[in-house]
Amino acid sequence: MTQKVAVLGTGKIGEALLSGMIRAGWAPADLLVTARRPERAQELQERHGVTPVTNQEAAKTADTLILTVKPQDMGTLLDELAPHVPADRLVISGAAGIPTSFFEERLAQRTPVVRVMTNTPALVDEAMSVISAGSHATAAHLAHAEEIFGAVGKTLRVPESQQDACTALSGSGPAYFFYLVEAMTDAGILLGLPRDKAHDLIVQSAIGAAVMLRDSGEHPVKLRENVTSPAGTTINAIRELENHGVRAALIAALEAARDRSRALASGNS
Numbered sequence: 001m002t003q004k005v006a007v008l009g010t011g012k013i014g015e016a017l018l019s020g021m022i023r024a025g026w027a028p029a030d031l032l033v034t035a036r037r038p039e040r041a042q043e044l045q046e047r048h049g050v051t052p053v054t055n056q057e058a059a060k061t062a063d064t065l066i067l068t069v070k071p072q073d074m075g076t077l078l079d080e081l082a083p084h085v086p087a088d089r090l091v092i093s094g095a096a097g098i099p100t101s102f103f104e105e106r107l108a109q110r111t112p113v114v115r116v117m118t119n120t121p122a123l124v125d126e127a128m129s130v131i132s133a134g135s136h137a138t139a140a141h142l143a144h145a146e147e148i149f150g151a152v153g154k155t156l157r158v159p160e161s162q163q164d165a166c167t168a169l170s171g172s173g174p175a176y177f178f179y180l181v182e183a184m185t186d187a188g189i190l191l192g193l194p195r196d197k198a199h200d201l202i203v204q205s206a207i208g209a210a211v212m213l214r215d216s217g218e219h220p221v222k223l224r225e226n227v228t229s230p231a232g233t234t235i236n237a238i239r240e241l242e243n244h245g246v247r248a249a250l251i252a253a254l255e256a257a258r259d260r261s262r263a264l265a266s267g268n269s
């Protein structure tokens with residue numbers, strides 16, 4: 001029997017996942033979507049050939065429900081879904097902060113729940129998705145979640161206690177790199193380069209550095225030292241980064257993101 005998967009609250013992350021699943025070979029006919037606005041539902045149908053349904057229809061028909069609404073909207077969505085989700089359905093949450101216990105308390109007893117934190121590189125099949133089991137999720141449920149999120153990149157299983165930290169690192173992670181590229185492009189302009197050229201130089205350097213980090217097997221310190229010539233240019237830049245506390249700023253920034261993820265669990269809007 002065909003397994004139907006429904007994405008509920010198909011915004012940026014929901015659509016990124018959906019499009020990746022289709023690229024990876026899922027049949028659009030087996031994919032259901034829900035959206036708050038009818039125009040959005042129609043847009044998703046036109047773009048991907050998937051079937052728009054109501055949240056209640058998704059709850060009744062799909063074998064796997066992937067909830068990709070904002071954390072602040074999860075309570076309302078669950079109020080709507082809970083009476084209609086049979087306890088043998090797999091519920092996957094893609095929301096930051098919300099623990100699996102939040103779902104387990106609101107859904108039928110023993111409903112399997114899996115928590116996943118992915119990231120926007122799902123759009124280019126380079127996501128990092130971090131996966132944790134709730135109390136009733138089995139190895140088969142985790143494997144199914146890995147199959148779905150594996151369609152858009154890498155997956156990693158972690159204990160749920162590490163999810164907030166992972167959200168700070170990889171969930172929000174792409175934003176830090178975009179921010180760095182933005183700032184370094186500004187530096188290029190200060191140094192007299194046109195914006196488009198500065199952008200290209202920085203983006204290609206970022207891609208090159210990322211591939212080396214992934215493929216060389218070298219520690220990042222070694223890779224950086226290889227660029228940092230004695231009495232050369234790079235060490236002057238590194239000294240300024242240290243003077244401005246960039247390392248400490250990054251550590252504090254990720255700690256703040258982790259704390260925000262934790263706060264979302266207690267319903268802070």
Ligand SMILES: NC(=O)C1=CN([C@@H]2O[C@H](COP(=O)(O)OP(=O)(O)OC[C@H]3O[C@@H](n4cnc5c(N)ncnc54)[C@H](O)[C@@H]3O)[C@@H](O)[C@H]2O)C=CC1
Binds near residue numbers: 035094172
């Ligand atoms: N944007 C990102 O980089 C990442 C986001 N996430 C998580 O993914 C989730 C979604 O984030 P985005 O896609 O960025 O947000 P988004 O705002 O683009 O998408 C959420 C969608 O849910 C819809 N929605 C809300 N309540 C609904 C309901 N009751 N029924 C049907 N649709 C409903 C909204 O209309 C919206 O289209 C969040 O929980 C976030 O924590 C996770 C990883 C990365």
Ligand SMILES: O=C(O)[C@@H]1CCC=N1
Binds near residue numbers: 096167171172
């Ligand atoms: O900023 C956020 O809350 C979401 C979760 C991780 C990335 N974006």
